[in-house]
Amino acid sequence: MTTSATGVSLGRVAVDGKQFRVGADRFRFAGVTYGTFAARADGELYPDAAQVRADLVAMAAAGFTVVRTYTVPPADVVDAARDAGLRILAGVFWPDWRYLTSTSRAEQRGVARAARAAVRDAAERLAGCEVILALSLGNEVPADVIRWLGAGTVEATLASLADVVRSVDPDLLVTYANYPTAEYLDLPTLDFVTFNVFLESPQSLSRYLTRLHNIAGDRPLVLGELGLDSEGTPGGAARQADVLDWQLATAMERGVAGTCAFSWTDDWVVDGRPVAGWHFGLTDARRRPRPALDVVGRWNRRRLADLDVDWPAMSAVICAYNAADTIDECLAHTCALDYPDLDVVVVDDGSTDATAAIASRHPRARVVTVDHGGLGAARNAGIDAARGDVIAFLDSDAYPSPEWPYYLALGFNGRNVGAAGGPNVPPPDDPAGAHAVAAAPGGPVHVLTADDRAEHVPGCNMAFWRYALDRVGGFDPVFTAAGDDVDVCWKVLDAGLEIGFHPAALVWHHRRPTIGAYLRQQRGYGRSEALVESRHPDRYTALGTARWHGRIYGPAARRRGRQRIYRGPFGTAAYQSVYGQGGYGIDVAYQLGAPVAVAAAVLALPALALTWPALWPAALPGLSGGGFLALLLGYGMVRADPPRRGQGSRTAFRATVALLHVTQPLVRLWGRHHRNRPSPPPAATAAAPPGPLRLLGRRHAVLPATVPRSELAAAVVAGLRAHGLRVLPPDPWDDVDATAVASSLVVAELVTSDHPPGYQQLRLRPRLRRRRAAAWAAATATAAALAWPLAVACAAGGLAALARGGWRATHVAWRAVTAGRPGGPAAVRRPAHRAGAPAPAGAGPSPRTGPVPGPRRPAPDRHPAPAVPTGDPHLVDGRA
Numbered sequence: 001m002t003t004s005a006t007g008v009s010l011g012r013v014a015v016d017g018k019q020f021r022v023g024a025d026r027f028r029f030a031g032v033t034y035g036t037f038a039a040r041a042d043g044e045l046y047p048d049a050a051q052v053r054a055d056l057v058a059m060a061a062a063g064f065t066v067v068r069t070y071t072v073p074p075a076d077v078v079d080a081a082r083d084a085g086l087r088i089l090a091g092v093f094w095p096d097w098r099y100l101t102s103t104s105r106a107e108q109r110g111v112a113r114a115a116r117a118a119v120r121d122a123a124e125r126l127a128g129c130e131v132i133l134a135l136s137l138g139n140e141v142p143a144d145v146i147r148w149l150g151a152g153t154v155e156a157t158l159a160s161l162a163d164v165v166r167s168v169d170p171d172l173l174v175t176y177a178n179y180p181t182a183e184y185l186d187l188p189t190l191d192f193v194t195f196n197v198f199l200e201s202p203q204s205l206s207r208y209l210t211r212l213h214n215i216a217g218d219r220p221l222v223l224g225e226l227g228l229d230s231e232g233t234p235g236g237a238a239r240q241a242d243v244l245d246w247q248l249a250t251a252m253e254r255g256v257a258g259t260c261a262f263s264w265t266d267d268w269v270v271d272g273r274p275v276a277g278w279h280f281g282l283t284d285a286r287r288r289p290r291p292a293l294d295v296v297g298r299w300n301r302r303r304l305a306d307l308d309v310d311w312p313a314m315s316a317v318i319c320a321y322n323a324a325d326t327i328d329e330c331l332a333h334t335c336a337l338d339y340p341d342l343d344v345v346v347v348d349d350g351s352t353d354a355t356a357a358i359a360s361r362h363p364r365a366r367v368v369t370v371d372h373g374g375l376g377a378a379r380n381a382g383i384d385a386a387r388g389d390v391i392a393f394l395d396s397d398a399y400p401s402p403e404w405p406y407y408l409a410l411g412f413n414g415r416n417v418g419a420a421g422g423p424n425v426p427p428p429d430d431p432a433g434a435h436a437v438a439a440a441p442g443g444p445v446h447v448l449t450a451d452d453r454a455e456h457v458p459g460c461n462m463a464f465w466r467y468a469l470d471r472v473g474g475f476d477p478v479f480t481a482a483g484d485d486v487d488v489c490w491k492v493l494d495a496g497l498e499i500g501f502h503p504a505a506l507v508w509h510h511r512r513p514t515i516g517a518y519l520r521q522q523r524g525y526g527r528s529e530a531l532v533e534s535r536h537p538d539r540y541t542a543l544g545t546a547r548w549h550g551r552i553y554g555p556a557a558r559r560r561g562r563q564r565i566y567r568g569p570f571g572t573a574a575y576q577s578v579y580g581q582g583g584y585g586i587d588v589a590y591q592l593g594a595p596v597a598v599a600a601a602v603l604a605l606p607a608l609a610l611t612w613p614a615l616w617p618a619a620l621p622g623l624s625g626g627g628f629l630a631l632l633l634g635y636g637m638v639r640a641d642p643p644r645r646g647q648g649s650r651t652a653f654r655a656t657v658a659l660l661h662v663t664q665p666l667v668r669l670w671g672r673h674h675r676n677r678p679s680p681p682p683a684a685t686a687a688a689p690p691g692p693l694r695l696l697g698r699r700h701a702v703l704p705a706t707v708p709r710s711e712l713a714a715a716v717v718a719g720l721r722a723h724g725l726r727v728l729p730p731d732p733w734d735d736v737d738a739t740a741v742a743s744s745l746v747v748a749e750l751v752t753s754d755h756p757p758g759y760q761q762l763r764l765r766p767r768l769r770r771r772r773a774a775a776w777a778a779a780t781a782t783a784a785a786l787a788w789p790l791a792v793a794c795a796a797g798g799l800a801a802l803a804r805g806g807w808r809a810t811h812v813a814w815r816a817v818t819a820g821r822p823g824g825p826a827a828v829r830r831p832a833h834r835a836g837a838p839a840p841a842g843a844g845p846s847p848r849t850g851p852v853p854g855p856r857r858p859a860p861d862r863h864p865a866p867a868v869p870t871g872d873p874h875l876v877d878g879r880a
Contacts, residue, residue, distance in 0.1 A: 010130045012171055013087060015191050017401050017425065017506045018213075018220050019257050026402060029133075029258025030300040031066035031089060032059060032282065033225060038269045042074070045269070049076040053083075055264060055287070060084040062282075062293060063300030066133055068224060068260045072122045078131050087133040089224075089260070090126060091177070094118040096138065097154075098145045108149065112157045119161045123168035134173035136224075137161045140196060143181040155186055162189045170645070177224040180208070183215060188641050192216075192257065196225035202246050209254040210451040213503035214553065218425040220257035227262040230290055231279040241291040248299040253307060255407055255504020261296050304406045305338065312412075314390040314405055314463070315343040317382030318365075319375060323396035324353040326510065328361075333399035335364040342405055343387045349378040355396075374480025375459075383466075383474055392463035398424065398509040407505035408463045413452065418468030418497030419489065421446060421457025422505025423553075430510060432648045433656070437511040437518045439640060440660035441590070442525060442668060444485075444509065446501060447552050454501040455493065455549055459485030461507045464492070471495050476535065483528030486546075490536050518660065519667045526671020538727045545591055547728070591665045594632060598666060600625035629662060636661040699764040699814050705754060712760055713737040713752050716817055720750075723816035725808065740813055745769050745776065745798065746805025748813040764817065766809035776801075 011022040020027040034055070036045040046052055056077075059067060067081060070091040081088050094115040100107055119137060126132045137158055146154050162174045173191040180197060187193075193216040199205040212221055226247050230240040244261065251259050266281035268274070282293040305311075316334055320327050327346070334344055344365040348356040350372025359367045368385045370378060383391055392408055394400065404422070411420030423446060426438045437443070444458030462485060472491040475484050489499060512518040533540045539547050601623075636658030642650040693701040703712075717738050720727050725740040725748075738750040747769060752762045776798040784791035 010082065010085070010087075012130050013133045013173065014171075015173065015220060017218065017508070018216075018255060018504045019401065019403070020192075020220060027065075028300075029066055029222065030064050031068050031222075031258055031260035032064050032296075033068045033070075033260050033263040036070050036269060037267065038274075039272070044074045045071050046074065046077055047267075049080070052077055053080040056080045056084040056086055058287070059264065060086055062297040065300075066258065066260065068136075070139060072125060078126075078129060082131045086131070088131055089133050089136060089175075090122070091136040091139060092119050092122045094138070096141050096145070097149055098142055108153065112160070115157060115161060116164050119164050120168060123165045123172065127169040127172065132172065134175050134191065135165055136194065137165075137174060137176045139177040139224075140179045141182065146182055146185070151185060158185075158187055159189045166645075175222070183212070188217075189644060190219065191644060192220040192222055194222045194224040196262075197223055198226060198228075199247075200228070200243060202250055205247060205250050206254055207451065209251065209256060210503060213255065214448070214451055216503075217553075218423065218506075221255070222258040222260070223251060223256055224260050225262040226251070226259060227280050227292075229279050230281075230292070232277075237290045237292065241295045244292050245295045245299070248296065249307070252299070252302070252304060253410055255403070255502065261292075304403055305340065307406075309410070311340055311406070311409055312390045313341040313343070313388040314339060314392055314409065315345055315382075315386035315388035316392050316394055316400075316405070317345045317347065317379065317386055318394045318396055319347045319349060319378040319382060320351065320355050320359070320396035321349040321372065321375075321378070322351045322353045323355050324351075324358055326397040327355050328358050330394065330396055330399045331359060331362040331365055334394065335362050337400065337402065337405055339405040341388070345382050345385050347378045347382045347385070349373065349375070373477060375482070376475040376479040376484045377477040379475045379484065380477065383469055386466075389466055390463050391466055391469065393459060393461075394507065395460035395509065398460045398507045401506045401508070404505055404507060407502040411452075411463070411500035411502035411505060412465070413500055414498060416496075416498050417500040418471070418495070419457065419462060419464045419492050420500035420502060420505070421454060421462040422502050422507070424458060424461045424507045424509040426511050427508045428643075428645070431513050432653060433513045433515070434511040435643050436653055436656040436660065437513070437515075439657045440518065440664060442522050442664050443511065445552055447548050448501060449549055449551075452501050454489075454499040456486055456489045457499060457501065460509050461505065462489075464488075468492055468495070468497055471497075478531055479528060481528060482525050483532045486532050487535055490539060515656070515660065519663060522664050523667045523671035526668040526673075529668070530672045538721070589632065590661055593628060594662050594665045595669050597625035597628040597632075601629070632662050633658045693818065696761075699810065700761070701763075701817075702759050702761050705758055705760045709752050709754050709760055712762065713750065716750055716752070716762060719816040720748075720813060723812060725813060725816065740809070742766070742808035742813065743801045743805030745772055745801045746809050748809035762817070764809075764813050766806060773798075 013020050013022055013027050015021075016026070020029055037047055039045055040048055047055070056067065064086065066087045066089055068089040068091070069077070071093050073081070073088055073090055078088065095111070096115070097108060097111050100111065115138075119135070122135060126135065138161075141154055158176055165172055165174050175190050175192050175194045176185075176187060177194045177196055178185060178187075179195060183195070193212070195212055197205070197208065197212075199208060209221070226244075228240045228243040230237045233239055235242070248259060261282060262280050264281060265283045265287060266279050266285040267287075268278070268281075281290070282296060283289050316337075318327075318330060318334065323330075331344070331346070344362075346359040346365050346367045348359065348367060348369045350370060356367055356369055359365055366385065368381055370381045379393065382393070390409065390412070392405065407422060408420055411417070411422065424444055426434050444460055446454055446458060447456040449455050459482075469488075472488060472495050474488075476487055479487060492499060512521055529546075532546075541547055637654040640654040640657040642653045693703050695701050717727050720738070720740045725742065728739045728741065736749040736751050740748040740750070742748055745768065747767050749765050749767055750762065751765070752760060754760055776794070780791055780794045780798065783794045
């Protein structure tokens with residue numbers, strides 16, 4: 001590590017999760033763009049050496065730490081930056097495909113060769129230089145050009161440029177300056193993600209930055225350009241300062257790792273011609289400062305804790321059982337957090353090792369020892385011991401980033417948000433086996449319904465308002481090792497609350513280091529999954545897989561399915577957003593196809609072992625299963641992404657991940673069903689619809705409108721569940737209120753309506769599940785072509801499902817609606833007036849008075865959420 005002329009210690013900047021560091025310290029990335037300028041005598045696109053030195057000294061005085069250049073800086077610029085204590089985000093210019101008018105593939109390959117030569121030259125010139133923060137491999141290849149060439153061409157070229165840099169200097173970070181019109185470029189090889197974003201609305205910027213975080217994944221997000229033209233909008237220089245003020249505040253609140261204000265000066269030349277009409281500079285062309293420079297200077301010196309937020313009191317609860325190997329690391333980081341009102345609680349769940357003794361060495365932590373009762377009971381003990389209004393949970397084999405509690409608090413960005421969470425990633429120095437396990441399925445991942453709303457956050461990184469935990473009854477003690485986080489998240493959602501998500505609230509979480517340890521964990525997860533299903537049967541399919549409404553985020557899910565890009569009419573959309581499409585077929589292929597293929601292969605072994613030719617056809621299913629498994633293994637190897645800077649063989653990593661993808665469903669299925677008898681959930685109680693039901697036809701009734709229709713529908717759903725029917729979670733895109741599964745081929749649909757005035761109607765209608773019925777018919781026809789006994793069995797099974805479903809969708813479902821009423825079904829009155837007309841006014845008991853039964857919401861001022869911009873909590877797929 002060297003020291004600058006100003007006494008600032010320099011060292012190599014490294015990525016640290018979603019942020020940067022130098023050594024063990026956080027690196028504050030406060031940047032400004034510089035250039036390009038008119039060519040000077042030596043051909044470099046920079047001012048003369050004296051002006052460069054004056055500019056960089058002024059930048060350092062304003063609190064900047066990074067200078068972003070668009071071309072490779074010459075030696076005098078690097079020396080001036082070193083003396084001023086600044087780092088350089090150096091750009092590499094190479095004439096990309098936008099300058100071609102030919103469709104010749106040879107010329108396109110020539111562009112890529114020239115790019116590699118330019119990048120290699122830049123890397124060799126800057127190798128080992130601590131002043132250089134990173135090398136930017138390009139800037140804003142136009143979306144039209146990418147659309148013309150195909151995104152794969154650009155992605156492959158940029159990936160090859162990153163490999164060139166690492167072959168010259170393995171420690172030099174690489175990025176690429178993208179922009180919203182080409183946000184769909186998939187560039188996993190970059191060390192951090194850079195986007196140039198100009199938005200003039202705080203809400204739009206906040207939403208879009210959250211979206212970019214989810215695109216960046218576990219990497220830092222840097223804004224390579226942001227700002228405003230000081231003369232192009234009403235308000236002039238004052239307006240520029242105001243916009244930069246909230247832009248930088250929003251960037252900090254959203255967890256952006258670094259920003260580059262655009263630009264230092266209006267002295268700006270492109271392609272040898274001065275740029276006229278743009279006045280984005282913090283100083284004018286004569287280096288006279290504008291008001292925006294003072295604003296940016298103040299933000300350059302602020303920390304996350306300086307945001308204008310009423311930070312809630314928080315408790316970090318760490319449940320530990322025989323965690324002597326990891327609890328010290330966990331507490332060393334947790335107790336070092338500088339959050340203003342943080343309470344650290346360790347629940348020792350009856351450990352038989354030195355867990356409690358090690359935890360007691362940390363004075364800031366309070367140790368609560370309980371008899372060994374499992375994870376759910378330990379979490380409840382932590383809730384009882386916690387002092388904070390927000391209770392955050394960490395696993396004993398995880399540890400938080402320094403900013404973790406702040407970003408968790410900012411995740412509660414709405415009055416109805418009862419829980420929040422963030423991502424978890426394996427530490428970069430973990431063994432290769434742990435990184436392979438992190439890329440395998442079944443790990444602790446988050447499920448998002450929007451960029452800042454979740455359906456599930458993992459237990460190693462989740463937080464709740466205390467009132468939310470009180471409302472749902474805390475954690476179910478039946479979950480002793482896993483599944484408690486899924487259960488409590490679904491209970492929070494069922495209680496009408498939302499789960500927030502902040503992509504920068506990151507924790508480091510150690511994964512299992514070996515294949516054997518991972519498979520044992522997955523077997524345990526299978527047991528817990530059966531328990532979760534017994535508590536939430538409506539959220540599981542008939543095959544026993546969870547029915548997620550949101551999208552799963554994590555290394556194992558990143559590249560499932562095809563990416564669909566919204567480009568706008570004729571490719572003119574300003575934000576050409578990428579959306580995940582499909583991927584469910586791949587899930588089924590692994591979760592169901594792999595066990596079936598293995599079973600087929602095992603059953604075919606006796607036929608293969610015999611030489612009697614008549615038995616050889618029996619081996620065909622087994623051979624087909626073996627071929628299917630080989631296809632899954634090959635697909636897994638192609639889709640696995642090795643760590644960007646991992647050690648060891650990339651091929652071995654891919655093979656390990658592919659193997660884990662195939663074996664995980666087998667052991668999870670074994671855990672679900674082998675000697676596993678889930679304890680029954682608490683008995684469901686039917687809530688009768690309010691008011692007297694009057695029949696208007698078969699499974700059609702009317703009643704007085706005494707409560708909101710949503711409550712009427714909820715009461716009917718409760719009755720259906722109490723009578724053993726599985727009710728699918730409501731989908732806001734459906735035109736029905738709920739769907740009760742009567743059998744594999746038949747469902748009953750509930751529809752309610754607020755008409756005529758003063759009345760409500762409800763109807764249950766049976767419906768055939770057409771796709772499944774078509775699959776049954778196709779299977780029967782295929783079986784008939786193979787063997788008639790098999791066809792008979794298939795047809796009989798389908799007819800039985802139809803008969804059972806018809807009975808349950810009509811009689812059982814309707815009895816569930818009426819049997820909860822006083823007097824049972826007999827209490828349902830048939831109208832004395834003509835069919836189809838509403839009951840006379842005043843018929844039946846008086847409308848209910850008093851509060852509606854159910855969970856109570858706290859007064860708004862009892863549990864205030866952090867005072868942050870809320871944006872739109874129902875933003876879908878991050879579209880601004």
